[in-house]
Amino acid sequence: MSAYTELPTGDQVVQDLPWRWRVQGKIFLIGGLGFMFDAWDVTLNGYLIPLLSDHWDLTRGEAAWVGTANLIGMAVGAFAWGSIADIIGRKTAFTATLLIFSIFTVLGAFSPDFVWFCAFRFLAGFGLGGCIPVDYALVGEFTPRKHRGRVLTAMDAWWPIGAFLCGIVTTLLVARFDWRAAMLVMVIPALLVFWVRRSVPESPLYLVQRGRTQEAEAVINDLVDRTGGIRTAWRLPEPGEAPRLSIGSISGQLTGLWRFNWRITLTAWSLFFTILLVYYGALTWMPKILIDSGYPQSVAFLTTAVTTGMGLFGVIAAALLVERVGRKWILAVSGPLSAVVLVVFALTLDLPVVATAWLLVFNFTIQVAIPVLYTYVSELYPTELRGSGFGWASTVSRVGAGLVPLIFGALLWPYLGLPLTFAITGSLVLAAVLFMARNAPETKGAELP
Numbered sequence: 001m002s003a004y005t006e007l008p009t010g011d012q013v014v015q016d017l018p019w020r021w022r023v024q025g026k027i028f029l030i031g032g033l034g035f036m037f038d039a040w041d042v043t044l045n046g047y048l049i050p051l052l053s054d055h056w057d058l059t060r061g062e063a064a065w066v067g068t069a070n071l072i073g074m075a076v077g078a079f080a081w082g083s084i085a086d087i088i089g090r091k092t093a094f095t096a097t098l099l100i101f102s103i104f105t106v107l108g109a110f111s112p113d114f115v116w117f118c119a120f121r122f123l124a125g126f127g128l129g130g131c132i133p134v135d136y137a138l139v140g141e142f143t144p145r146k147h148r149g150r151v152l153t154a155m156d157a158w159w160p161i162g163a164f165l166c167g168i169v170t171t172l173l174v175a176r177f178d179w180r181a182a183m184l185v186m187v188i189p190a191l192l193v194f195w196v197r198r199s200v201p202e203s204p205l206y207l208v209q210r211g212r213t214q215e216a217e218a219v220i221n222d223l224v225d226r227t228g229g230i231r232t233a234w235r236l237p238e239p240g241e242a243p244r245l246s247i248g249s250i251s252g253q254l255t256g257l258w259r260f261n262w263r264i265t266l267t268a269w270s271l272f273f274t275i276l277l278v279y280y281g282a283l284t285w286m287p288k289i290l291i292d293s294g295y296p297q298s299v300a301f302l303t304t305a306v307t308t309g310m311g312l313f314g315v316i317a318a319a320l321l322v323e324r325v326g327r328k329w330i331l332a333v334s335g336p337l338s339a340v341v342l343v344v345f346a347l348t349l350d351l352p353v354v355a356t357a358w359l360l361v362f363n364f365t366i367q368v369a370i371p372v373l374y375t376y377v378s379e380l381y382p383t384e385l386r387g388s389g390f391g392w393a394s395t396v397s398r399v400g401a402g403l404v405p406l407i408f409g410a411l412l413w414p415y416l417g418l419p420l421t422f423a424i425t426g427s428l429v430l431a432a433v434l435f436m437a438r439n440a441p442e443t444k445g446a447e448l449p
Contacts, residue, residue, distance in 0.1 A: 007235045014204055014220060015145040017229045024142050024227070027200055028151055031139040032158040033193045034131035037098065038074075039162030040186055041105075041128050042280070043308065045070055045405075046287045047170045047301060051179040056114045060409050065118050067284040067405035073122035075398030077129025078391050084130075093130060098194040100127025102187045109183040129398060130391075140378050140386070141203040142223075152378060153319045156371030160311030160363070163283070167305020171298060209384050257389055260381065263439035268377045268389065270432040272397035275335050275373055278425045279366050280401035281408050282342055283308070286359075288409075289418070293349045307359040314367030321368075326444045327376035332433045334369035339426025341365055346418035379443040 008016075019025070045067040053063045081093050101124050108120035135155070143151045170182040204223070207216035224231060257265045290300035321330060345358035374390075381389035412421040 007233050009208075009235055013229075013232070014142065014223060015148075017144050017223060017227045019144050019147050019151075020227045022226070023223065024144070024147075024151075027142050028139055028155065030193065030196055030200055031135040032155050033189075033196075034098065034135045035155060035158035036162035036165075037101065037186065037190050037193070038128055038131050039159040040166040041070070041101070041124070042074075043163040043166040043283060044170065044182065044186075046284050046304065047167070047174075047182065048179055049285070049288050049405075050291055050297065050300075051174060051182075052114070052117070055179065058114065060414075061406070062114070063288075064405035064409040065114075066121070067280075068402050069118035070121040070125040071280065071284075071398055071402035071405075073125025074129030075125075075395045075402055077126040078394035078398050080126070081130025081391060095194060095197045095200075097127050097130040098190045098197070100124075102190045102194070103127075105183055105187055105190075109180045129394075138200070138203055141206070141383070148375075148379075150319050150323055152375040153322045153371040154315065156318070156367065156374060157312055157315040159370070160309055160315065160367055163311065164305055164309030167301060167308060171301040171305065174301075175298065206383070254388070254392060257381070257385060257392060260385060264380050265389070265392075267432075267436045267440040268380060268393040269396045270435055271331065271335070271373055272377065272393040273400045274425070274428040274432040275331075275338075275366075275369055276397035277400045277404060278335075278339050278342065278422075278429060279370065280397075281404045281425060282362065282366075282422075284401075284405050285408060285413070289349075293352075293355075295352070303356055303359070307356065307363050310360045310363040311367030314364040315371050317364075318368045318371045322372055322375060323444060326442050327372055327379075328436060328440070328442050330372045331369060331376065332437060334365050334372070335429045335433050336426060338362055338366040338369060339422060339429050342422040343419050343426065346422055349418070376443060380440065 017024075048066045049063045052058060052066055053060075077097070081097060084093055104120045104124035104127065108117055108124060111117035111120055139155060140148060140152055169185055173181040173185065201219050201222075202215065204216045204219045207213075207219065223229070286304045287297075287300045290303055291297055295303065318330065341358055341362040345355055345362060348354045348358060377393050378386060378390050408421065412424070416424075
């Protein structure tokens with residue numbers, strides 16, 4: 001073996017650099033803002049359901065499409081953007097998602113009827129659905145290995161911030177204006193983040209994979225200089241042939257995920273589907289659940305906002321524990337426990353103070369699980385499959401979440417009641433973590449392949 005081939009590769013150099021807030025931290029903050037808007041938009045569905053039910057005199061089944069149209073759009077977006085990002089680059093996809101979201105959010109706010117509203121919400125969801133898989137792939141590949149778990153877990157701190165801001169701002173706006181103002185207010189900061197994202201460099205791991213060696217070398221050398229890393233000899237691996245964007249290449253990536261390791265892919269899909277099914281089911285219908293239980297609309301909105309804000313402390317706990325305890329143990333405990341807490345919440349709805357306390361516990365527990373889930377799945381795949389692997393898992397969860405408003409609101413809740421409905425979803429989470437325990441590795445401290 002030659003001395004050259006014994007040198008570390010450029011992507012390994014990036015993973016071993018020191019952490020600097022002005023370098024990797026800037027990318028973390030910009031990427032995290034995409035999470036904030038994702039949370040804001042998804043959480044808004046819960047507030048729009050009672051508001052639009054009054055505005056257009058919708059039945060519960062019709063109102064369910066408020067969430068379904070948006071979340072199915074996000075499912076398609078998570079699939080499309082995760083795969084596209086692996087082909088055209090993290091940066092290009094990174095800058096496009098919020099622009100699409102902003103355009104169709106404005107159009108949705110001026111919808112002439114409910115059908116047009118659902119169509120525009122679907123398209124806005126398509127744009128925003130790409131934020132999480134693209135952001136995770138980019139931030140993860142710039143973050144030093146020893147900090148990666150904590151940084152990727154901390155990314156999800158933006159979610160409860162976005163959910164909390166959505167609740168507070170929506171409550172204040174609808175008290176004076178209407179639901180249209182609650183939608184339009186999201187667009188201004190989203191466009192600002194779109195502009196800021198233009199300064200984020202392309203992932204060097206992606207550039208190496210696509211054969212753009214001179215660009216990759218420039219990015220890596222710049223990272224070493226800006227972080228104060230030690231200049232050492234390193235090499236660029238032989239690049240593979242860059243695929244072209246096509247339906248065939250995207251479907252080929254799906255096949256590649258299962259060929260890579262079917263147990264890992266099934267683990268990722270089942271964890272995403274079940275854990276986020278629990279979360280989105282509660283989040284989408286929570287204002288309506290509280291209103292139907294006797295809460296005044298403003299109180300129901302504020303209660304939902306404050307309790308979702310509690311999730312920030314769950315993310316902090318996850319960030320502190322993820323490198324100490326490991327990904328698998330945290331998921332095995334927090335996932336099923338969050339569903340159990342929801343069952344207890346449903347059983348105590350006639351006691352508002354007690355129910356609110358359990359809702360706080362739920363939002364804390366589920367926000368321990370979700371950021372660790374994102375971190376874990378993003379680390380299970382090699383570079384060439386990371387964006388599409390995460391994107392497909394996110395797609396599966398969004399499809400399930402998109403069906404939640406219909407299944408939950410029209411079938412399960414009316415006939416089975418809330419406690420049994422939440423218990424059924426909890427049993428699915430338990431099955432997923434048991435499969436994970438037997439079939440997927442722990443990724444704590446592992447090098448990104």
